[in-house]
Amino acid sequence: MSIEFNSYLDGLPIHIIKLTEGSTLIAHFIEDDGEETLLSKPFAMEVMPFEDSGKSELFMQEWLYGAETEEVIISNDKIITHAIASRKLKKFYSKVLLQEKISGMVDEMQDLKIPNMTDVFQSIIDGLEPKDSTEDEDILSPWRDRMQWSPKSDTPIEDDDEEFPF
Numbered sequence: 001m002s003i004e005f006n007s008y009l010d011g012l013p014i015h016i017i018k019l020t021e022g023s024t025l026i027a028h029f030i031e032d033d034g035e036e037t038l039l040s041k042p043f044a045m046e047v048m049p050f051e052d053s054g055k056s057e058l059f060m061q062e063w064l065y066g067a068e069t070e071e072v073i074i075s076n077d078k079i080i081t082h083a084i085a086s087r088k089l090k091k092f093y094s095k096v097l098l099q100e101k102i103s104g105m106v107d108e109m110q111d112l113k114i115p116n117m118t119d120v121f122q123s124i125i126d127g128l129e130p131k132d133s134t135e136d137e138d139i140l141s142p143w144r145d146r147m148q149w150s151p152k153s154d155t156p157i158e159d160d161d162e163e164f165p166f
Contacts, residue, residue, distance in 0.1 A: 060092070
């Protein structure tokens, strides 16, 4: 990832929160007033071991299914501890949020019964890609005409280069 993106992630207040009932959350930490903590977009995290490999896999899923709000308040007596997430975990969390957002957009488009969703997404992507502006209009023509070399004739003539004796 880019240095700018890493700096952006480092500045985000994304925390890991351990609750008294045993679950672990990752969320955008908004505010702690001493009695309650305000979180945005909380996701439950669970580590599952792979069979026979000794490695583990991290799962993230919505903490409150079907909730219309993105922000939740948790009483501080339900929180054991919280800490700022590592950059690697912040990246993973950001990707999960992006997947959720795209999934929601796809669901909305299916509800609208758009005939070819691929064309819609392709048009969005095309709109984000830098375009060669010479497709529609040759904006470089004034400079190109000045820089274009053209010989005085098709066949060289003796002493034709007197203008530039080197």
